[in-house]
Amino acid sequence: MPAGKPLKTTIVIPTYNEAENLPKLTAALFALPLDDLNLLIVDDNSPDGTGQLAEDLAREHPGRMSVMHRQGKLGLGTAYIQGFQRAIADGAEAVGQMDADFSHPVEKVVELVKTLETTDLVIGSRYVPGGSLDERWPMWRKALSGFGNFYARTILGMKVRDVTGGFRLWRRKTLQGMPLERVRSNGYIFQVEMAYVATRLGYGFKETPIYFADRRWGQSKMSFRIQIEAALRVWQLPGLYRDLHKVPLQG
Numbered sequence: 001m002p003a004g005k006p007l008k009t010t011i012v013i014p015t016y017n018e019a020e021n022l023p024k025l026t027a028a029l030f031a032l033p034l035d036d037l038n039l040l041i042v043d044d045n046s047p048d049g050t051g052q053l054a055e056d057l058a059r060e061h062p063g064r065m066s067v068m069h070r071q072g073k074l075g076l077g078t079a080y081i082q083g084f085q086r087a088i089a090d091g092a093e094a095v096g097q098m099d100a101d102f103s104h105p106v107e108k109v110v111e112l113v114k115t116l117e118t119t120d121l122v123i124g125s126r127y128v129p130g131g132s133l134d135e136r137w138p139m140w141r142k143a144l145s146g147f148g149n150f151y152a153r154t155i156l157g158m159k160v161r162d163v164t165g166g167f168r169l170w171r172r173k174t175l176q177g178m179p180l181e182r183v184r185s186n187g188y189i190f191q192v193e194m195a196y197v198a199t200r201l202g203y204g205f206k207e208t209p210i211y212f213a214d215r216r217w218g219q220s221k222m223s224f225r226i227q228i229e230a231a232l233r234v235w236q237l238p239g240l241y242r243d244l245h246k247v248p249l250q251g
Helices: 022-030 050-060 078-091 106-118 140-158 172-176 189-200 224-240
Strands: 009-015 038-043 063-067 094-096 121-125 168-171 207-211
Touching: 009 022, 009 050, 009 172, 022 038, 022 050, 022 106, 022 207, 038 050, 038 078, 050 063, 078 189, 094 106, 094 172, 094 189, 106 121, 106 168, 106 207, 121 189, 140 189, 140 224, 168 172, 168 207, 189 207, 189 224
Parallel strands: 009 038, 009 094, 038 063, 121 207
Antiparallel strands: 094 168, 121 168
């Protein structure tokens, strides 16, 4: 696909108790040299007031930032699916996803947008040459992260190097061509399921190296339940999507 005018981009950011991070993240994203960059915050009724704070920030950036409020902590997967659908309905040509805690490098958004001009999906990858994890992480944590990624890749036979990472940019047509209503995962296995479905359908992808930093403020949402969901669901995916086949190439 030839390079051309930058795509109108909406980044979907799910939040739950991210009041410390959101103002800083919003400022950093809108400081990027991307005139057509928009933000969609999907807040799960955060007790710390993140939802109201997001509304205040949206008023400071009219036409470039919007907020979805949900009734409670409904999970990462459904937050992204609803956010993707809203972004598409609002006319986004590219739809991004990233964490609110600065673990994903804001400055890399520019590179992801540029790379998406020639592919269907771009992944900010920790596991390609040049990618890395926070140097402050202990070895056991790095090993656990690497094993989880290797586990999913091996079982599903995927060429994507970073299948569990959540820093991605999708073309509108890619998301529209995927059966989003069938994606049921809600923890980080959601990232695996989405990548698996996209590759089953034959969409092209590129990975760009990133440095994955540990969060500076707030608390991690990772739990044992999320890890169990991931370990079990990865075995279910081939059966759930055995009917999917590569989409015809478009001219």
